[in-house]
Amino acid sequence: MNRVLSVTSECAPLVKTGGLADVAGALPAALAPTGWEMRTLLPGYPIVMKAIKPGKPVLKIADLFGGPASVHHAKAKGLDLYVLDAPHLYERDGAPYNDADGKDWPDNPERFAALGDVAARIAADGAGDWRPDLVHAHDWQAGLAPYFLHQRKIGVPSILTIHNIAFQGIAPVEYITRLGLDRADFNESGYEFWGKISTLKAGLNFATRITTVSPSYARELLTEEYGMGLDGVLRARAEDFSGILNGIDDVVWNPETDPHIASYKTPKGKRRAKAALRKEFDLPKSDGPLCVVVSRLSDQKGLDLLLEALPALVDRGGQLALLGSGDKVLESRFRAAAAAHPFISVKFGYDEGLSHRMIAGADAILVPSRFEPCGLTQLYGLRYGTVPIVAYTGGLIDTVIAATPMALRMNVATGLSFHPTTSDALARALLQAVQLFADPPTWEKLQKNGMRQPVGWEASAIEYARLYHEATAAA
Ligand code: ADP
Numbered sequence: 001m002n003r004v005l006s007v008t009s010e011c012a013p014l015v016k017t018g019g020l021a022d023v024a025g026a027l028p029a030a031l032a033p034t035g036w037e038m039r040t041l042l043p044g045y046p047i048v049m050k051a052i053k054p055g056k057p058v059l060k061i062a063d064l065f066g067g068p069a070s071v072h073h074a075k076a077k078g079l080d081l082y083v084l085d086a087p088h089l090y091e092r093d094g095a096p097y098n099d100a101d102g103k104d105w106p107d108n109p110e111r112f113a114a115l116g117d118v119a120a121r122i123a124a125d126g127a128g129d130w131r132p133d134l135v136h137a138h139d140w141q142a143g144l145a146p147y148f149l150h151q152r153k154i155g156v157p158s159i160l161t162i163h164n165i166a167f168q169g170i171a172p173v174e175y176i177t178r179l180g181l182d183r184a185d186f187n188e189s190g191y192e193f194w195g196k197i198s199t200l201k202a203g204l205n206f207a208t209r210i211t212t213v214s215p216s217y218a219r220e221l222l223t224e225e226y227g228m229g230l231d232g233v234l235r236a237r238a239e240d241f242s243g244i245l246n247g248i249d250d251v252v253w254n255p256e257t258d259p260h261i262a263s264y265k266t267p268k269g270k271r272r273a274k275a276a277l278r279k280e281f282d283l284p285k286s287d288g289p290l291c292v293v294v295s296r297l298s299d300q301k302g303l304d305l306l307l308e309a310l311p312a313l314v315d316r317g318g319q320l321a322l323l324g325s326g327d328k329v330l331e332s333r334f335r336a337a338a339a340a341h342p343f344i345s346v347k348f349g350y351d352e353g354l355s356h357r358m359i360a361g362a363d364a365i366l367v368p369s370r371f372e373p374c375g376l377t378q379l380y381g382l383r384y385g386t387v388p389i390v391a392y393t394g395g396l397i398d399t400v401i402a403a404t405p406m407a408l409r410m411n412v413a414t415g416l417s418f419h420p421t422t423s424d425a426l427a428r429a430l431l432q433a434v435q436l437f438a439d440p441p442t443w444e445k446l447q448k449n450g451m452r453q454p455v456g457w458e459a460s461a462i463e464y465a466r467l468y469h470e471a472t473a474a475a
Contacts, residue, residue, distance in 0.1 A: 001037040004468060005082075005132035007119040009096055009112060009141035011042050012249075013077050014051050017096060018296060019246065019376045020138055020163045023213070026249045027136075027464070028079060030457030034465035037080075039130065041119055043111070044072075044085035045096060051076045052083055058127040064117065065089065065110040065179075071118060073128055082127055084118050109171040112199065113179040116144030123149055123156040132156060134468050140169025143203030144179070147191065150206040151182055157475035159467065160207035162200070164373050165221055165228050166300065169199030193229070204233050208471040210241040211464075213374035214395030218243030226371055244464060245398055246374040247457035248383065253356075255384045260356035267385045267447040270360065277361025280354075281321040281345035288317030288343075289363040289437040291389070291430075294355045294377050297326035297334075302368035302391060307333055308423035309368075312430040314343040318437075321362070322346040323354055362386045363443075364433055368418075368426050372396050382414055382450035387443070389429050392419035399455070403436065403446065414450040 010016055012025030028038040042048055057070035067088030074081050084090075089111045094100050097108060105111060119142065123135050135158040137145040146158040175197055176183055186192045191202035204210055212218045218241060220226035221234050234241055255270075256263050262272045274290060277283075283290070291313060295301045303324070310320060320343065322334055331348055338344045347354065355377075359365060365381035367390040374395030378388035382399070390396040401407055402417035416436075418429035437443050 002035055002134070002468065002472070003130065003132045004031070004036050004038045004134045004136050005119060005122055006038050006040045006136045006138070007115060007142040007145045008040060008138040009043060009115065011040055011079065014042070014048050014079070015045055015096060019213075019374065022249065022376055023163065023246055024138060025079070026247065026457055027461070030247065030461035031465060034461055036465055036468055038136075039080045039082055039132070041082045041084060041115065041122065043090045043096070043115060044083045045090050046093070048083055049085065049091075052081065054083070054085065057085075058082070059118070059121065061118070061121075065114050069114070069118070071122070071127055082122065084115060086114055089114055109169075109175050109179060109197075109199075112141040112169065113144050115142055116148050116199070117180065119145040120148035120152055120154060124152065124154045133472050134158065136161065136468075137203055137207065139163050140167050140198070140200035140203070143169050143199035143201070145203070146207040147181070147185075147199075147202040151185075155475065157208035157471040158206070159209050159211060159471055160203040162210065162212040162221070162373070165200075165226070165230060168193065168201065168228070168230070169197075171197040171199070173197065201230060201233060204230065204237065208240070208474055209467055210234070210237060211467065212241075212243050213246045214398045215243035215245065216397040217371075217373045217394035220371070220394060242467070244460050244467070245395065246376065246379070247460050248376060248379045248455050250383065250456040253380050253383055255360060258356055258360065260353045261360040264360075267444050267451070270385055273357070273361035274363070277321065277357055280357065281347070283319050283321065283345050284342060286317050286319055286343065288313070288319060289433055290319045290321065290361070291364045291366050291433070292358040292362040292386070293320070293322040293324065293366050294358055295324050295367075297324040297330040299327075300370055300372075302370045302421055302426075303330055304333075305368050305421065305423040305426050306366060307337055309427035309430055310337060310341075310344065312427035313434065314341050316431070316434045318430065318434055319343040320345070321358060323351060323358060324348060325350050359384050359386055363437060364389050367391065367396060368421065369393060369396065370421050375399070378415065379455045382453050382455050385447040385451050387433070387446050387450060388415035389433055390415060390417050391421045391426075392417045393421060401449070403432070408442065411445055412449060413446055414453055415446065
């Protein structure tokens with residue numbers, strides 16, 4: 001078996017704030033059949049420490065950015081983990097990146113430099129009797145792993161995957177020495193970004209290969225419009241940069257075996273799930289489509305556009321159930337919309353079980369993102385016969401076959417898509433959804449096509465394996 005160390009700040013089902021966790025959690029099992037053994041290096045947040053039985057550490061560090069640290073090799077929830085136990089960095093209440101009030105931890109630069117540092121140590125000296133042939137780093141939190149590999153001349157190649165270019169790991173210039181970076185690399189082809197440090201940029205410049213989570217997002221990232229200041233870096237490395245589509249964990253997301261719902265096999269079988277969902281959200285019966293949103297509430301997700309477009313749905317008998325967490329202004333606007341219309345119902349917070357019940361019970365799932373690296377909820381929707389209605393951007397382009405007249409005629413459509421990402425275009429898509437829903441045979445075709453669509457990891461795992469071989473051969 002070839003060996004790859006995945007370096008990530010979150011990993012489902014142990015700790016999750018978004019899609020990164022799902023991907024990191026699913027990759028090891030997906031890769032196993034390709035001949036790559038993946039172990040995952042993860043910070044020892046309290047929730048992770050509780051989930052493992054720490055034995056004798058495989059690595060001890062007397063001073064890791066201000067305190068002692070140790071690495072434990074442990075198995076939990078089917079994952080083969082290296083857990084970085086560093087109480088001064090991770091032992092605190094709150095979320096992985098922020099405190100209970102949503103404020104970023106002030107020592108995030110050290111907290112995640114530590115992750116990159118330890119990845120490089122494991123690559124250099126191994127942990128226990130295991131040493132990786134390759135390091136796969138995810139996002140800015142692991143961006144310094146490729147950098148430290150380069151700085152310490154370790155000779156182990158690396159991949160950096162961008163899950164969202166909006167998060168760039170910015171730290172003030174004073175951190176250069178504090179994080180153990182070389183001042184000589186504080187430049188355009190190193191980690192310097194507008195006079196500050198960017199750990200993501202460090203990763204982009206020093207990784208052997210770069211990927212992102214869909215081919216369309218990869219193309220978009222090369223443009224000024226989507227690159228968020230890093231498009232130039234990516235253009236310079238265009239030959240080493242590609243998009244590999246995310247899959248979903250099709251054991252966790254399987255309507256036939258999902259423990260959160262009354263299971264079903266066919267579009268018709270969804271009826272019970274839909275009735276239960278209406279009840280849970282206190283929505284009355286109606287002839288229109290029941291649409292759901294399961295999302296972070298942030299500008300990226302375009303939910304302000306949905307607020308403006310909603311009359312197109314709810315004035316025609318359609319309904320909306322939303323589960324979200326994040327931006328408080330959006331939250332109060334959705335609360336107000338729900339108070340004003342009986343066909344709109346909202347819940348706030350993070351609730352895995354409810355997200356399953358919603359995706360199972362709904363007729364359609366809405367993803368009106370302004371940009372979307374891959375997006376996972378539309379993939380869950382496809383698997384559950386819940387028709388995705390998506391903006392035409394990033395991974396949403398690559399995963400949903402839009403109901404154009406020709407796609408409908410050829411019976412290949414799996415969802416609806418709109419462009420540009422405006423409230424007017426979204427309203428038109430909602431109108432199209434209401435019309436298609438009123439034609440049950442056509443709607444059912446969309447559902448059946450979606451349920452047949454391959455949304456698991458098999459194809460993408462093969463692409464990662466191919467890239468891993470390429471990176472190790474290049475090193
Ligand atoms: P992002 O990573 O940008 O948030 P993705 O669509 O890639 O978007 O992944 C989001 C993941 O988080 C999905 O698994 C989705 O089901 C889940 N999720 C988002 N918000 C919630 C919530 N409020 N409750 C439960 N799950 C959520």
